[in-house]
Amino acid sequence: MIHKSGFVNIIGLPNVGKSTLMNSLVGKNISIITNKPQTTRHRILGIVDKTNFQIIFSDTPGLIIKPAYPMQKIMMKYVEKSLDGSDIILFITEIGKLNVFNKYSFFLNYMKKNKNFIVLINKMDRLGKEYDESLLYKTIDYWNDIFPKSEILPISALKNINIDLLMNKISGLLDEHPPFYPKGWLSNRSERFFVNEIIREKIFSIYKKEIPYSVEIITDDFKENHICICIYSSIYVERISQKFILIGSKGRYIKKLINLSKKGIEFFFHKKVILKLNVKVCKNWRSDYQKLKNFGY
Ligand SMILES: Nc1nc2c(ncn2[C@@H]2O[C@H](COP(=O)(O)OP(=O)(O)OP(=O)(O)O)[C@@H](O)[C@H]2O)c(=O)[nH]1
Numbered sequence: 001m002i003h004k005s006g007f008v009n010i011i012g013l014p015n016v017g018k019s020t021l022m023n024s025l026v027g028k029n030i031s032i033i034t035n036k037p038q039t040t041r042h043r044i045l046g047i048v049d050k051t052n053f054q055i056i057f058s059d060t061p062g063l064i065i066k067p068a069y070p071m072q073k074i075m076m077k078y079v080e081k082s083l084d085g086s087d088i089i090l091f092i093t094e095i096g097k098l099n100v101f102n103k104y105s106f107f108l109n110y111m112k113k114n115k116n117f118i119v120l121i122n123k124m125d126r127l128g129k130e131y132d133e134s135l136l137y138k139t140i141d142y143w144n145d146i147f148p149k150s151e152i153l154p155i156s157a158l159k160n161i162n163i164d165l166l167m168n169k170i171s172g173l174l175d176e177h178p179p180f181y182p183k184g185w186l187s188n189r190s191e192r193f194f195v196n197e198i199i200r201e202k203i204f205s206i207y208k209k210e211i212p213y214s215v216e217i218i219t220d221d222f223k224e225n226h227i228c229i230c231i232y233s234s235i236y237v238e239r240i241s242q243k244f245i246l247i248g249s250k251g252r253y254i255k256k257l258i259n260l261s262k263k264g265i266e267f268f269f270h271k272k273v274i275l276k277l278n279v280k281v282c283k284n285w286r287s288d289y290q291k292l293k294n295f296g297y
């Protein structure tokens, strides 16, 4: 039997729906999704395995035109690296997003070199409600000008429009190759990583402004028995004032965070969870390369 395999990398500006698309293609919530930009901080693999093919999708951080601090610079390195080893690039944008491309021509030129390059116009479900059809044509024309040789496909990652079609196109473009990862693997990431990400997702939903961007989560302990998983995680913030905000008066917010995170982790692992959270300060960690390294960046 012929087996096909390849790396498919999802690239695009922040908040256009890259993580939603990867989850939809893989069929599991591997990447966290929020309505705020710069949610994804790492390159995260999601693997689709069938008997005759294996597709390794990469979700990546959104392209930041001018990275402001070391963490953002590292995030953009992940995007560059993912461009290097790709068989297929899915460049995802959203309906109505125009005049964005001339600013990051490095990516433009890089992407133009790739033979298998598909432009996806996401959030098609908004058509008819917020947007009319002329905006779709305008968006298609805009990308057609930039990538005249590439296929352009309107999709909705959220509402599953054209996702099966996209999957068929991708599997048709794969080369013959044995699986790169053991059959049955869903991701390259550890259980602890998913715990950290689920907690971070809940932080985005509870706290405003800078807080979600100032936190890093490290799971210090993850022990599973036949009844439940016991998890001990630390939340690092940049300043003591942020620690107080995170906890809230009489622990109001941290209790809410534990509750939401516990539910999210239980849903992910299909198991009961006991979760303990501890808030710690790691001064200005986002701007310190050594601290970033210690946090796995
Ligand atoms: N209406 C609509 N909303 C979508 C669609 N896909 C994603 N979204 C929403 O867009 C927002 C951002 O989605 P993400 O998947 O986190 O976007 P991202 O590109 O991974 O964002 P970053 O990781 O921050 O770069 C969320 O609120 C999603 O629910 C879609 O097809 N239609």
Ligand SMILES: [Mg+2]
Residues within 6 Å of the ligand: 018, 019, 020, 031, 032, 033, 039, 040, 059, 060, 061, 062
């Ligand atoms: Mg994302």
